[in-house]
Amino acid sequence: MLSQLYLPNLRFLALALGVVVSPLIQASQPPVAPLSDAELVRLYRERCEYLIDQTVAATDPNDSSRGSSFTIAANLRRETNLEWARERLRLSNDPPSGSMFWMHPMVLLMEEGRGVLNDEDWAFIKELWRTYFPYRGDTENHWVMYYVSLYLAAEMFPDAGPEAWYNGKSSKEIMADAKEFLLDWMRITTSYGQGEYDSPNYIEEYTRPMALLVGWAQDPELQQMGKMMMDYILLDYAVENLEGLYGGAHSRLYPRYLLQPGMAHSAAHAWLLWGQGEYRSNGGTLMIALSGYTPPPILFRIATDRDKAYIHKELKRTRWRFRHAGPESFEVDGKRTIPVYKYSYVHPDYILGSSQGGLLQPIQQQTWSLVWREENMEGKSNTMFGLQPYSSPIEGTMYFASDWDTVTDLIARSKVDYDSEDKLEGGSPYEQVFQHESTLIALYDIPEGTRFPSISTLFSRDINRRIEDDSGWIFGQGGPVYIAYRPFAPGEWKPVDWTGLLKGGAGAWFSTGFKELSEGSECLVSRSLKNGYIVEIAPVSAFETYRDFQETIKALPVEVQLEPTPKVSYTNLAGVKLEAEYGGTPSVDGEKVDYSSWKLFDGPFAQAERESQSLEMIYGSERYILDFVNRSAETTLVEEK
Amino acid sequence: MKRTKLGYLTLSLAIGFSSLGAAEEERTLFIAFAMTKAQEASSIPTDSGIYLRNEEESSWSRIGPVIQSMNSLAVDPSAPATMFMACGNGIVRSRDGGKNWRLVTGWRESDFLKIAIDPENGDSIYGTSVWGFHLSRDGGETWTAANKGLKEKYCRTIIVDQRNTRRLVLGTGDGIYESRNGGDSWAQVRSSPRSAILRMDRSLKNPDLWIAGSEGEGVYLSTNDGKTWRSVAETLSETNVYGVSLHPKRESRMAAGGWSQGVWVSNDGGVSWEDRGSGLPSQNVTAVAFDENHADRLWVSTFEEGTYYTDDDGKTWIDGDLYGAYVFDLDFVTTAKP
Numbered sequence: 001m002l003s004q005l006y007l008p009n010l011r012f013l014a015l016a017l018g019v020v021v022s023p024l025i026q027a028s029q030p031p032v033a034p035l036s037d038a039e040l041v042r043l044y045r046e047r048c049e050y051l052i053d054q055t056v057a058a059t060d061p062n063d064s065s066r067g068s069s070f071t072i073a074a075n076l077r078r079e080t081n082l083e084w085a086r087e088r089l090r091l092s093n094d095p096p097s098g099s100m101f102w103m104h105p106m107v108l109l110m111e112e113g114r115g116v117l118n119d120e121d122w123a124f125i126k127e128l129w130r131t132y133f134p135y136r137g138d139t140e141n142h143w144v145m146y147y148v149s150l151y152l153a154a155e156m157f158p159d160a161g162p163e164a165w166y167n168g169k170s171s172k173e174i175m176a177d178a179k180e181f182l183l184d185w186m187r188i189t190t191s192y193g194q195g196e197y198d199s200p201n202y203i204e205e206y207t208r209p210m211a212l213l214v215g216w217a218q219d220p221e222l223q224q225m226g227k228m229m230m231d232y233i234l235l236d237y238a239v240e241n242l243e244g245l246y247g248g249a250h251s252r253l254y255p256r257y258l259l260q261p262g263m264a265h266s267a268a269h270a271w272l273l274w275g276q277g278e279y280r281s282n283g284g285t286l287m288i289a290l291s292g293y294t295p296p297p298i299l300f301r302i303a304t305d306r307d308k309a310y311i312h313k314e315l316k317r318t319r320w321r322f323r324h325a326g327p328e329s330f331e332v333d334g335k336r337t338i339p340v341y342k343y344s345y346v347h348p349d350y351i352l353g354s355s356q357g358g359l360l361q362p363i364q365q366q367t368w369s370l371v372w373r374e375e376n377m378e379g380k381s382n383t384m385f386g387l388q389p390y391s392s393p394i395e396g397t398m399y400f401a402s403d404w405d406t407v408t409d410l411i412a413r414s415k416v417d418y419d420s421e422d423k424l425e426g427g428s429p430y431e432q433v434f435q436h437e438s439t440l441i442a443l444y445d446i447p448e449g450t451r452f453p454s455i456s457t458l459f460s461r462d463i464n465r466r467i468e469d470d471s472g473w474i475f476g477q478g479g480p481v482y483i484a485y486r487p488f489a490p491g492e493w494k495p496v497d498w499t500g501l502l503k504g505g506a507g508a509w510f511s512t513g514f515k516e517l518s519e520g521s522e523c524l525v526s527r528s529l530k531n532g533y534i535v536e537i538a539p540v541s542a543f544e545t546y547r548d549f550q551e552t553i554k555a556l557p558v559e560v561q562l563e564p565t566p567k568v569s570y571t572n573l574a575g576v577k578l579e580a581e582y583g584g585t586p587s588v589d590g591e592k593v594d595y596s597s598w599k600l601f602d603g604p605f606a607q608a609e610r611e612s613q614s615l616e617m618i619y620g621s622e623r624y625i626l627d628f629v630n631r632s633a634e635t636t637l638v639e640e641k
Numbered sequence: 642m643k644r645t646k647l648g649y650l651t652l653s654l655a656i657g658f659s660s661l662g663a664a665e666e667e668r669t670l671f672i673a674f675a676m677t678k679a680q681e682a683s684s685i686p687t688d689s690g691i692y693l694r695n696e697e698e699s700s701w702s703r704i705g706p707v708i709q710s711m712n713s714l715a716v717d718p719s720a721p722a723t724m725f726m727a728c729g730n731g732i733v734r735s736r737d738g739g740k741n742w743r744l745v746t747g748w749r750e751s752d753f754l755k756i757a758i759d760p761e762n763g764d765s766i767y768g769t770s771v772w773g774f775h776l777s778r779d780g781g782e783t784w785t786a787a788n789k790g791l792k793e794k795y796c797r798t799i800i801v802d803q804r805n806t807r808r809l810v811l812g813t814g815d816g817i818y819e820s821r822n823g824g825d826s827w828a829q830v831r832s833s834p835r836s837a838i839l840r841m842d843r844s845l846k847n848p849d850l851w852i853a854g855s856e857g858e859g860v861y862l863s864t865n866d867g868k869t870w871r872s873v874a875e876t877l878s879e880t881n882v883y884g885v886s887l888h889p890k891r892e893s894r895m896a897a898g899g900w901s902q903g904v905w906v907s908n909d910g911g912v913s914w915e916d917r918g919s920g921l922p923s924q925n926v927t928a929v930a931f932d933e934n935h936a937d938r939l940w941v942s943t944f945e946e947g948t949y950y951t952d953d954d955g956k957t958w959i960d961g962d963l964y965g966a967y968v969f970d971l972d973f974v975t976t977a978k979p
Contacts (some may be wrong), residue, residue: 055692132773135685135709136731144750147748167730167733167743168741168742168744169744177747177748180748206946401771403927404856405881405901406967410677413677413680413681413683413684414683414684
């Protein structure tokens with residue numbers, strides 16, 4: 001049975017949208033009355049309407065050379081600028097391109113065009129679907145967008161025969177195949193974790209297709225499962241959200257968003273869904289707004305309650321590996337992957353999060369990151385992270401169907417920084433990371449002959465008051481957090497400067513404005529092959545002075561050994577002894593970390609067991625349970641202990 | 642280097658199949674490629690496709706739909722109107738000589754690289770993909786993964802033994818494997834290189850003669866019908882070899898090409914090899930094929946620098962067009978004469 005039971009609307013919330021702030025901000029702002037579920041939904045709906053209005057307002061009806069299918073769809077919803085919309089529809093599809101990035105906005109346009117577009121418009125659209133053969137793509141998000149779009153397009157013409165579609169299949173065949181894929185993707189994701197996990201960029205490549213299912217799928221099962229997967233993906237973000245910053249380790253992130261995390265698409269989602277941050281035009285949020293999707297109120301509360309610090313752990317998986325899978329890989333339905341162990345410490349003022357290191361995702365992996373709260377995110381580079389800039393045909397052929405000699409070159413045609421030592425993202429097989437609350441330890445053992453034999457740690461321009469102490473510690477302050485960084489080998493400061501990399505203009509589409517993004521930020525680059533560092537974070541409010549923080553850190557016991565392999569023993573600010581050796585299992589106060597017990601979600605706000613196909617969202621006495629086996633979403637109340 | 646006239650004729654194609662019953666057949670060169678040279682700031686090639694060589698006009702004509710990631714073509718030798726394309730999206734089939742196409746695979750099948758058809762039974766179709774080996778027993782209507790015995794599922798190339806069509810020889814990420822039961826199970830061939838097998842060819846003149854190009858282990862040759870293999874062409878012994886070809890009429894003549902090594906030719910059954918590619922604009926070779934219609938012609942595709950042929954053993958190379966292409970396959974199929 002499919003059920004969707006929400007709490008009574010008049011139930012008041014202990015903590016609500018925009019209310020929960022850090023102690024620092026609390027001290028300067030009066031308390032705000034909590035909001036009811038109904039009020040939360042009303043405010044959300046207002047933002048949806050505002051977003052649609054803004055998109056329509058940005059339309060220039062006298063210029064049919066500009067405007068995306070999203071903009072056309074918004075105009076169709078409002079039934080405005082219809083002549084422009086019709087002309088733009090034709091011009092922008094002469095010829096069609098973009099594969100699944102063409103398909104899903106086209107489906108949105110078609111759904112919004114019901115009853116608005118005329119017969120000629122529909123004939124034009126049908127001809128596009130008959131003649132344009134979109135590529136299915138090679139990433140998880142590609143396939144999800146492809147099959148959702150194809151399903152919905154076919155569902156609009158359920159009796160169409162094979163002659164109507166580019167792939168020579170009938171609508172019924174298309175729908176059966178697409179539905180089977182989508183349900184299987186949901187089963188895999190809720191059993192083993194998402195492969196393209198926790199991306200502040202690519203979150204919208206999942207919320208867009210799920211919004212399409214929520215808004216327009218006529219099949220009740222797919223509509224319900226789409227709604228549940230949307231809740232699931234947003235919960236995945238909400239538990240690592242800090243005012244629109246998507247904290248923690250990420251599968252994929254582009255350089256501009258690495259440097260300014262408040263610009264990522266996830267931030268646009270936080271504005272729409274939770275009222276955090278500033279409005280920013282975004283196709284994903286427009287699609288959600290048009291779809292009618294309403295997030296369950298518990299998501300508001302989980303996303304915004306940052307009253308207490310908490311540990312949140314997640315189990316994800318790598319993208320499927322068809323070569324060089326490695327001995328640690330396991331097989332799911334004939335495809336190989338390895339687990340990704342995520343650990344995030346979510347504090348009212350910051351999120352420090354990590355994965356275990358290694359090649360977890362091609363090209364754009366962020367193994368660990370620190371983000372901190374800023375009252376005004378505009379232009380802020382409120383982040384810190386480190387990496388070993390690795391590129392290799394091993395990684396390329398692990399994940400892509402290209403040849404050994406061409407794969408790196410072809411990757412760099414679009415991800416121009418992939419084969420550069422200056423890059424800011426990417427995994428490395430020579431990197432191992434371990435975290436306990438606000439302490440992170442990274443170890444590196446880089447073989448001789450490695451293409452870029454160095455490690456790099458970003459000290460952004462918004463890490464102020466930087467001090468290189470004689471003790472070996474480097475101190476700094478980022479907004480409301482103090483940072484202590486202890487490198488195990490010497491390095492040199494290098495400006496974040498891609499001038500050389502970007503010559504010829506390659507990659508401009510994702511590096512535009514890089515000077516403004518990077519100016520003033522530096523990386524500490526170390527060329528020692530045996531290497532590592534400790535990162536220790538503390539809230540400013542925990543110390544009377546910056547000097548107190550430094551002196552306290554300097555007094556902490558640290559033992560580092562680099563030969564034969566990097567090894568460290570460190571007792572952190574909380575008095576916890578942390579030990580790690582490259583290639584070994586780290587320990588906390590003498591107890592080995594048990595990765596085998598890692599759950600899909602494990603934190604105060606979310607619980608999910610491996611292979612459970614379910615997720616329990618938790619807030620106070622409220623439980624919201626997504627059951628993907630029984631296709632149900634249900635809210636219950638439990639007695640609080 | 643002489644340049645022929647460029648002739649991209651984008652045809653919806655019929656290639657003379659309208660009167661198939663009475664049509665004569667011929668062997669036609671096809672090429673599968675993506676245009677990557679001009680691909681800047683994008684993950685999408687500027688063009689992709691499979692083209693057939695028009696001998697008379699010295700030009701190429703597109704066959705089939707335009708899909709990104711089109712890797713190979715196979716034509717049923719017993720019914721040339723039936724053709725299959727190996728694509729990233731799966732396998733696309735035409736039964737009317739290319740007028741209409743249908744994606745015959747579903748979501749579970751993906752990233753196909755090569756297709757082989759049983760010459761005696763067109764219902765048995767075999768496809769290699771990065772995810773493993775797949776077979777169809779009903780002419781491509783339905784597909785099944787069949788990887789029993791394979792250590793690595795990554796499969797690059799496949800040949801059906803025309804003397805025993807239940808015997809299949811497969812190039813995998815773990816060397817050469819053989820099936821004696823039409824793909825139901827596999828066993829690794831002894832003396833096979835253990836690295837990925839990228840290309841294979843079998844002599845039309847002498848079916849006991851096989852050649853394989855490997856990833857990092859150069860060229861391997863078998864003179865006993867694939868039972869045992871030995872490394873040849875010492876210069877290429879650590880090369881990634883993307884092109885191998887056995888001359889259709891002279892069994893002592895063979896060619897191999899690879900990355901940064903150009904193309905090498907042997908005229909003594911693989912005993913000695915000579916560099917014949919120095920006149921090419923690039924030494925990065927991705928495909929090699931002896932021409933079945935021209936006795937001394939050898940085709941070579943270079944990475945993004947064009948496809949060329951020589952009629953004088955590499956003294957001069959003639960531009961066969963397709964500058965900017967990354968060629969995945971260059972081979973001959975049976976077609977009906979127009």
